[in-house]
Amino acid sequence: MDRYTQLVNTPIGKTVAKQVGLPKPVPLKRHTPGAPVVDGRVLLGGAPGGRLAQSLAQVLADAGAEVSTPLRPDLRAAAAEAGLDAAPWTPQASVDHRYAALVFDATGITESAQLDELHAFFHPTIRKVARCGRAIVLGTPPESARKPAEAVAQRALEGFTRAIGKEIGRGATVQLVYVEPGAEDQLAGTVRFFLSPRSAFVSAQVVRIGKEGGKVPSDFDWERPLAGKVALVTGASRGIGAAIASTLARDGAHVVGLDVPALEEDLKAVAAGIGGSALALDITDADAPRAIASYLRREHRGVDVVVHNAGITRDRTLGRMDADRWNAVIAVNLSSIERITDALIEGGRKAVLNEGGRIVCVSSISGIAGNAGQTNYATSKAGVIGIVNAYAPELARRGATINAVAPGFIETQMTAKVPLAIREAGRRMSSLWQGGLPVDVAEAIAWFASPATGGVNGNVVRVCGQSLLGA
């Protein structure tokens, strides 16, 4: 918790903040190992004719959630089939509890007039969402719609969820998940992530689940989804990279941490703390891709998860920026990712990246919104999104995925160097009124890395608390 959040949550601070109308950030709940996916009651609803009620009910049942559903025969039958002892819910029910999550299957909406189903479900319930609660709307990707009217109505969902994100308050988040027809059995990994405190700093995002993913086995170990897997994390000696390394290790992976030789001591300390290994090299070295590939092949017979996290900033407005600053940032943040990725996937079935592999890049909201003084950085981070788009089809063909997180303001050494006024603005200019923690980025990466999210490919998800920048 930053100083401001601490202060406005003291009794005096609360009063002052209220009187002068200051934003009041809620301390966000975060995941602790062994904790339930969702702590509290989930209300599962949907527009009539939707196709996801059954699998959502099953996901909630498997997650051990307490559930309520509207008294509609299809929803009740879905809950019964999933073995959920779901309490009936009607709009007039004066619930004296709050909902940990509202989950709404909007796939039944095939024309704009039916968008009133959103109003009917969320109007009586949106103010009953618990602190750090969740709202999740699931739809059909507009590009998969059968008719223009359906595509229009489904596209409209995005405005709805983004607006809710700005209204909901109290540390709660909202997401839109587009589920391609045929991917109904692939919801578990993504819905669990968005329900849980793991997605604390992710809000107002749009995620697409495609049907390539393959079904999650029923005995899947959700506590250690990466057991037996090897993960490479670049820039792992500190900040977000260190958090990624320990989060993937928590999920069962053997982590190979990579960083520049100058930080080898720090890197070794991080690796030792999580039973991983350390690989000290500069990713911009001409030889780096080959060295990484042969290390992974030699020591681990390949790699399952690759996280391109290493990155630098060399800020100056463009007129004052020398070519070195420009080139250094493009080289570290963009070109090296391309080169390393190419080295890991070359060779077809004999590639270093194992079948079902996961590549996760770290972009930035700078790369989406642009940022004064960061032409080089924004260019590199937008290029990272380009990598995701360009490589996704090829990776899909090998049952692998590539996705990116785009962090907003995250409390690290990098952001600690930002001047105070700008830093404060960066923190507060989001729906959650605060900066995120490195672990928030790490949890999103762990979700992309999970064997349960094979249908999630080519996505860019912001970890920014719905920052106003570029939103």
Add this chain to the structure above:
Amino acid sequence: MTPAAPRRAVVLGGNRIPFARSDSAYKKASNQDMLTAALDGLVERFGLAGERLGDVVAGAVLKHSRDFNLTRECVLGSRLAPETPAYDIQQACGTGLEAAILVANKIALGQIEAGVAGGVDTTSDAPLALNEDLRSILLDANREKSVQGRLRQLLRVRPQQLAPAIPRNEEPRTGLSMGEHQARTAAEWGITREAQDELAMRSHQNLAAAYERGFQDDLVTPYLGLERDQNLRPDSSIEKLAKLKPVFGGADGTMTAGNSTPLSDGAAVALLASEEWAKQRGLTPLATFVDAETAAVDYVNGREGLLMAPAYAVPRLLERNGLTLQDFDLYEIHEAFASQVLSTLAAWEDPVFCTQRLGRSEPLGAIDRSKLNVNGSSLAAGHPFAATGGRIVAALAKALHERGGGRGLISICAAGGQGVVAILEA
């Protein structure tokens, strides 16, 4: 020696006094007065004067401490043989039906030949308890040996301690009234105001019609100037019911004085016997008392609604008897509140309730509403708590007999999260 195999217990009929609204026609009548009147009416109707019956079982929910042996006192005050044994039971609103179960079971086991089951309640002549402080002072004074000592204790009495503790219609473990509990259940099951008012109106119309066609003539005996149930409003209409303000569930509540039972006074008894006993006296059995079940739910921890126990009792009873919910010609679901009846029916139609809570593979399904409470129920008649079971057993047995046979289901919800249900067959 092996005991005899169980035999049939049959319902021969019943008698009740018209039910009165609280603090009205029966405000001076005690529980003992009313139960004795109902009993004597039965004696009159079935020629039982001087007869020694196997048992008279009855009870009252609100009972004075002096009435510790209420039913036996009533027997002694009636024209039954003074050698007729009696005992009191109490299971809230389930009292009357539970009494019938006990009598039927003894008959079935051959332990008695005939018995009376029933109940009585008054909310007008209700017992008042002493203020707890005053009570302990009086007990202290009583323990003193000297006059001065007693005076010294009595001087401790303060004026506010003279206010009596009035019995409250609330669940001791939740502090919520039964109506508030049911309001939550009703909202949960989405029971609308319109559906409740509709059920209430049908209850009044059906009971009025039952009186008109003489159905009640051999079930009810006039008492203290009342010939029909005082709460009955034959001209009840949806428009009038719609005007009433909600009394439970807050300003947006759906439960009104029109679709909830009023506090009432009255008594009812039913006569059960073995077939041989009936034959010897030339009495026609109206229906067989087939089987019964009692259930209770955990309403304290919010797991289930206070009045939802019958929704559990009925499926267990059906299962044991190899019946489905649709295998009945008449349904008597006690109308404690219109919404209680409707919540129960909604639960039986709900796949989640039926699979997860009842452990069935599919819902019990809907019932034909035209078979429900065809001669009116508690919303119209009123509901003197322990008297309701006797009213329903006699009326259902008669209705089954009248239609030339058939099967009937009784369902009664009770305070404390309990439910008593039974099957009659003719």
